[in-house]
Amino acid sequence: MATNLLGLDSQGMERLFAGMGEKPFRARQVLKWIHRRGAADFAAMTEIAKELRAKLNEAAAIEPPVVVGDGTAPDGTRKWLLKVDGANAVEAVFIPEDGRGTLCVSSQAGCTLDCQFCSTGKQGFNRNLTAAEIIGQLWLANRSLGVHGLAGGVGAGNRAISNVVFMGMGEPMLNLDAVIPAARLMIDENGYGLSRRRVTVSTSGVVPGMDRLAAECPVALAVSLHAPDDALRDRLVPINRKHPIRELMKACNRYLERAPRDFITMEYVMLDGVNDSDAQAKALLGIAVQVRCKFNLIPFNPFPDSGFKRSSPERIRRFAEILQRAGLTVTTRKTRGDGIDAACGQLAGDVTDRTRRRITTGGTVPIVEHRA
Ligand code: SAH
Ligand code: SF4
Numbered sequence: 001m002a003t004n005l006l007g008l009d010s011q012g013m014e015r016l017f018a019g020m021g022e023k024p025f026r027a028r029q030v031l032k033w034i035h036r037r038g039a040a041d042f043a044a045m046t047e048i049a050k051e052l053r054a055k056l057n058e059a060a061a062i063e064p065p066v067v068v069g070d071g072t073a074p075d076g077t078r079k080w081l082l083k084v085d086g087a088n089a090v091e092a093v094f095i096p097e098d099g100r101g102t103l104c105v106s107s108q109a110g111c112t113l114d115c116q117f118c119s120t121g122k123q124g125f126n127r128n129l130t131a132a133e134i135i136g137q138l139w140l141a142n143r144s145l146g147v148h149g150l151a152g153g154v155g156a157g158n159r160a161i162s163n164v165v166f167m168g169m170g171e172p173m174l175n176l177d178a179v180i181p182a183a184r185l186m187i188d189e190n191g192y193g194l195s196r197r198r199v200t201v202s203t204s205g206v207v208p209g210m211d212r213l214a215a216e217c218p219v220a221l222a223v224s225l226h227a228p229d230d231a232l233r234d235r236l237v238p239i240n241r242k243h244p245i246r247e248l249m250k251a252c253n254r255y256l257e258r259a260p261r262d263f264i265t266m267e268y269v270m271l272d273g274v275n276d277s278d279a280q281a282k283a284l285l286g287i288a289v290q291v292r293c294k295f296n297l298i299p300f301n302p303f304p305d306s307g308f309k310r311s312s313p314e315r316i317r318r319f320a321e322i323l324q325r326a327g328l329t330v331t332t333r334k335t336r337g338d339g340i341d342a343a344c345g346q347l348a349g350d351v352t353d354r355t356r357r358r359i360t361t362g363g364t365v366p367i368v369e370h371r372a
Helices: 010-019 024-036 050-059 131-144 176-187 207-216 230-236 245-258 278-288 313-325
Strands: 066-072 078-083 089-097 100-104 108-110 125-128 163-166 199-203 220-224 264-270 293-299 330-332
Touching: 010 024, 010 176, 024 131, 066 131, 078 131, 089 108, 089 131, 100 131, 131 176, 163 176, 176 199, 176 207, 199 207, 207 245, 220 245, 245 264, 264 278, 264 313, 278 293, 278 313, 293 313, 313 330
Parallel strands: 100 163, 163 199, 199 220, 220 264, 264 293, 293 330
Antiparallel strands: 066 078, 078 089, 089 100, 108 125
């Protein structure tokens, strides 16, 4: 089977080229063609010798996911539904803002972790995405946003996408074999050339994954905290039963030792009457002192039968104020993509569940059945 070059980082590409008896600089040239210039086939790669292009045509391919849905909300937020195989489609979302454009990418078809307020979690889980399927979201978005002229190509500075966040479907820390090469391509100067601070991996708190990412590709880190104590977090974010808040905070500090960015973003979904009281804000301060961090409050985005309600704007303002008065930096995420279900936590894609989610009682981490 032809190797899909889309998913190879510079190391992977050099290894492949070495195996074909080609020099490392050829690998870099091809990498640039694919990611900086958005080339979809080898014929376009004009300065590469014809013989090598023929060889590549035999042994390799550039195969992105297939776009099966593409919608834009009135606020400019754009969502693509990407078919990754016969059974699964995942979503990527582009969020334009003043002076920057953020692409939110998915890392898994579904998610095994079953956070109570998350639509992706409720879909169950099918499989990990490959590195090609993850980077393919950025490759496709760049092409669809019309900033890739094949003639000469454009520099990263001119691109619509200035930031990438792993906040789409799935838990990136449970798929690091694919997430790490994809993140490396994002920051590679021959790839997308984004600074490490402009690539953010968000985790619900998979501690071993945080340590591995710190060692292998320490991009910016966001942690989905969502509760000030273990009793509530155990319920909202079931992975907390395995890695409780104390362990999570220790892992954050280990991450900061390696990360070029000097703080962790703590995400906190605002759920009416569940985690949004004054007392809970004050309890959070006890956690915040343990780690250099900023808070990002996310108004809950509803989906059918979620059982939760969004906190009122007044409640969110008051909650933020308590944190700010204690000296913390707090931002409240603007809700984007209304009308196309593109807001945080609303991405469901089209996932064929292979877990026993639907026959387990709520909240248990399901067992994944392996395909024969
Ligand atoms: N699995 C990773 C990344 C994907 S979710 C994680 O959990 O961090 C990205 C962010 O959206 C997380 O902070 C997640 O908790 C939050 N989120 C999930 N469902 C949401 C919802 N319905 N409304 C608002 N935010 C939600
Ligand atoms: Fe998975 Fe993140 Fe959703 Fe939790 S919030 S179910 S970890 S995608």
